[in-house]
Amino acid sequence: MKLLIVTQKVDATDSNLGFFVSWIKKFAEQAEVVVIANEVGWHEKMEHVHVVSLGKEERVSRITRFLRYQRFLLRTLPEVDGVFFHMCPEYVLAAHFLPRLYGKKSVLWYTHKKVSTRLCIASRLVDKIYTASKESCRLQSKKVEVVGHGIDADFFSGNPFATPKLRLLSIGRISPTKDLETIIRGFLLLKEKHPDAALTLVGDTITEADRVYEEELAELGSRSLFSGPAPYTDLPMIYSDNAVFVHASRTGSMDKAVLEALSSGLPVCTSSEAFSEAIPGVTKFEAGNPKDLAEKIATAFEHGEIGYNEKGREWVRENHSLERLSRRIISFYLL
Known part of the structure; x- marks a missing residue:
């Protein structure tokens, strides 16, 4: 299986989105992965993963990034089995009908209490919306399914021998x-x-x-x-x-x-x-x-x-x- 992932940023050191590198690695244990990221920073080389950047880290203009996104989608969609959009409905809207045109299932991961117009429109374009809990996505749709938050339990294992202190x-x-x-x-x-x-x-x-x-x-x-x-x-x-x-x-x-x-x-x-x-x-x-x-x-x-x-x-x-x-x-x- 080959999966296309679209995300904001691939950077293992990022305080907000660094966790997503572990998601990519986990998906790559079960499929070949291509990642389109708006911005790319430091990360270790990952097996079965190919990462391309739209160029935000190089201060490329929005219109140039949009055109690159369209080009990458047209090049990649014929080769993959599905698309996973991470968090941003905007990426779904910018991909518009292309995944359906190529007959590819598409999924949006979304965890935010705000139900925006963009989310409502994006929900009509994807086949499924996964979220962490019922409070994490308040869109009323049969497409929404709760699957948990995706915590890397091996990465976060703690210290069972620590001395209890306040x-x-x-x-x-x-x-x-x-x-x-x-x-x-x-x-x-x-x-x-x-x-x-x-x-x-x-x-x-x-x-x-x-x-x-x-x-x-x-x-x-x-x-x-x-x-x-x-x-x-x-x-x-x-x-x-x-x-x-x-x-x-x-x-x-x-x-x-x-x-x-x-x-x-x-x-x-x-x-x-x-x-x-x-x-x-x-x-x-x-x-x-x-x-x-x-x-x-x-x-x-x-x-x-x-x-x-x-x-x-x-x-x-x-x-x-x-x-x-x-x-x-x-x-x-x-x-």
Whole structure:
């Protein structure tokens, strides 16, 4: 089998999209893969994978990238068995009817709560839309199917021999929707009772509003809490160096970072509606309530409940592993 993948970026060091290199490798275990990427950065040479760039890293104009995209599609579609569009409905729209013209099944992977006009139109052009959870794609369509988040459980395995300490971690965009204010205020309350507690915030700002929010948070807590964005390749070590993952996002979506933390053996304290305490190692606190957050973590620590979360790791492997996701997607093309 030969699969065409269309994606934003192929760069193993990228803090946001670096994970997708592991997806490409996993697909390549089951098929020959051709990747069309808007931008290409550093990545190891992958067996059975051919990557072409539209040239964003070279600052090529949008119209030139569009024309290259059309040329690559016309050259590649006759040779492949299917097309996998990653995240961007725009790539589906730009491919328009070409996959159908060549009789190729096409799939869109999409995880965002926004149901845009572009997504609605793209849904009519593809044969299937895969998503991570029911909260991750809110388009009302029979084409939408939940298959889990695709976490590389071998990459995120954690350290089962780490000494339990009150080292708190949060990873994600620095944005008001992540409610980092509650996390920082909760941490400051926790330190009153446990002075050795530590908090690390890993992530980057995107918009000007995000940057203003980060400055406000730095005044509330300390600039030293913010370690900035981290290359994807560094994340396993970062998870292993901490003891509890803290999460207060109000997007309602199942954040990938929470699942990576669980796969790494970390217990998770979250206020998100996307996660329940039925998940091993997950503790819920009231949204926007730093006192409740501090009390939940302090209680767990004092009762010796902070340690390597093997059951949470197994839950991720059973429900959100990359192995499981890749086989589900590949099997669709073979039907």
